Amino acid sequence: MVRPSLTPEERRRGEQLGLLLRDVRGDRSIVEVAAAAGMSAETLRKIETGRIPTPAFFTIAALADVLGVSLDHLALRLTPATPA
Amino acid sequence: MVRPSLTPEERRRGEQLGLLLRDVRGDRSIVEVAAAAGMSAETLRKIETGRIPTPAFFTIAALADVLGVSLDHLALRLTPATPA
DNA sequence: AACTATACCGGTATTTGTATCGCGCTGATC
């Protein structure tokens, strides 16, 4: 009747997204990228380390824009099972 | 020093996303699409009507997948000013 | 050694996302 806790799989998915984003960031600093995407460095750090497993759509969109990656590219690599 | 409230622009952006999604849904029922995307009909309804201005990334990704639209397609039409 | 920059983590605070329930409305069918 309320919002259920995130499943381990959802958390894993968040980790994957984080790893992917971190990889794409490359040498650029967290502070720089976060500022460019209009978010705090803490938030970006948590996203990259998977401690924010289900970030907001526009947050990821801004990041993808700054990092020069396609959203579809990100999503495709992260739609694991999604069974039934 | 805490999480600030959403700006009117962010809310407008959420409305735009909702309109876009509703448009793409076309004739299919909310119930059907929501079920296919793994979410409740209420949630989809709120997203479409802009009452959830900043939905989760994976939620939109699942919807985009079900509706057969590109995430980049959605994001591009919604990155309004984002100046400086 | 002191300083600086970058990164990580834990805690705290507030807003938002998501789910369920209940009520009202409309349209179709009986």
Place this chain on the structure above:
DNA sequence: GATCAGCGCGATACAAATACCGGTATAGTT
């Protein structure tokens, strides 16, 4: 005209997203 299904909204409940602060660690510079 009563019933039923589907859509919409408001209220309620809890978990999560995001931001800021303080502390810690590591590496590079002077």
